[in-house]
Amino acid sequence: GDSLSIHQLAAQGELDQLKEHLRKGDNLVNKPDERGFTPLIWASAFGEIETVRFLLEWGADPHILAKERESALSLASTGGYTDIVGLLLERDVDINIYDWNGGTPLLYAVRGNHVKCVEALLARGADLTTEADSGYTPMDLAVALGYRKVQQVIENHILKLFQSNLVPADPE
Template identity: 90%
Template sequence: MGDSGVPSACPQQDGDAALPECGDGGAESPQNCSAAPADSQSPSEAPALDGFPLKHSNTLTNRQRGNEVSALPATLDSENLVNKPDERGFTPLIWAAAFGEIETVRHLLEWGADPHALAKERESALALASMGGYTDIVTMLLDRDVDINTYDWNGGTPLLYAVRGNHVKCVEALLACGADLTEEADSGYTPMDLAVALGHKKVQQVIENHILKLFRNKKKKK
């Protein structure tokens, strides 16, 4: 967490989120090459074939036996799968938004992904897309009527994350859709406070122009 009290990067790939490694990087050499054939050994004396990528089984499959398939892929609950969270509560949509995968986000939404889903610490697809400055994804999510002012464990809102990242276009999109300029992070910073503290001049200008526009519209209504 930075001095502003708002995390400065997407979720770190710590031990829990790291990709699994495949051994030490290379296939092992077959061992016990002089061992007797597998069919002459008991199950407990099977040759060491861990280094081979494939293992052939002499057990007949249902298809080989002529049996009907017990469960067809069509019976799978695709909606539950597309919204299935991981151990941190991140759904596929949240991950795709966090890494700017625009087409993946689009397809997930078409397949029924929930844009309102929150992870265990209230992380949202909108907040993580704003953090990365992925304006197209932000717009896509806003079109689905997500909560534009949703906050996470740190009090961070999508607008605060966009300001911190100096993502001008993203800030403009969020303000145009009604993002609240008075929302504060747990550190007490408002979006304008944060822009000033970080020296983000263009973001400051965007916020100032938005405030002036709000005042003009208010006067017209009187």
Template identity: 85%
Template sequence: GADAAPKPSSASMERQRSTELPALDSFPLKHSNTLTNRQRGNEVSALPATLDTLSIHQLAAQGELSQLKEHLRRGENLVNKPDERGFTPLIWAAAFGEIETVRHLLEWGADPHALAKERESALSLASMGGYTDIVVMLLERNVDINIYDWNGGTPLLYAVRGNHVKCVEALLARGADLTTEADSGYTPLDLALAPGFFCGDTRKAIQQVIENHILRLFQKRELE
């Protein structure tokens, strides 16, 4: 089955990269691979005067829990308020890997099933960033593990493309579909096997996780 699947070229994959990713780079805050406030041991990472100018969405992305809590007290519906792109505070926090903010937002009633205007979800963006703990936390809230966005991309596809081995492993262990096609025509399995897309140990690790998953599926079927 894998041999018959379409194998996109590395050049076409690069073109897909430039059009498929949500425009998180335009967000004027720290990059998603920096430490969260809790990891740094801080509750606040910006000057108070600066914090006063940030929206609830920016505060969520920054992990500013104290200020975010103050904002949410001002209105009952703010916890799920979408911004101009349809992103809720939870979606922003998940996209930037702010695990404690995600945890608190869920406790405060944030909707883990919410979708933005182009069907971006907290689960997909957490998978894209490789934030495995957040992915597991969201899955425990029974979100759709195979949710697709505007171009058919799923959480598993984004985790594979981002070389996030632990995230791929967690998604597969909880039933993510390897064969769901994006609008471009390729699946997470195609992407993992595409020549030239990964290199070195990461490629081997991703492929090994997928091979082990497929083997377990076959063994389970035989037992049934």
């Protein structure tokens, strides 16, 4: 029969078949497809958390960028897959990585109205001042799209940063 590629298997979360493929081949775990997407990038884009976890354990490199600078982190953020975002950030990937579009994980999470994902990225230090190619910051984008909850999350984050930098600790 016509078998699926490791990239398709990763995207679809077909873990057993994927494991079989990886056991057979030499260093298929980081093999790019024609767009430069690795199995990890595909699994991240489709929210396949167990597949992402397995690929990372198997030695997949979360720092690899596809041909247009797409990253596993950006694609997981686009989909609002907060658990995957967390797993990737544990591997010290660049939280402010930008792609061909000038998009960053935070900008993609805001654009998708993924509140939990925005919170997770901000908690880990995502840069709020980075502008998309359009000139929008994450806050501008949230306001323009009318995403009140995302806007609130960003405002609260700014307030916390402001308070922690300016307000002296209470003498008890």
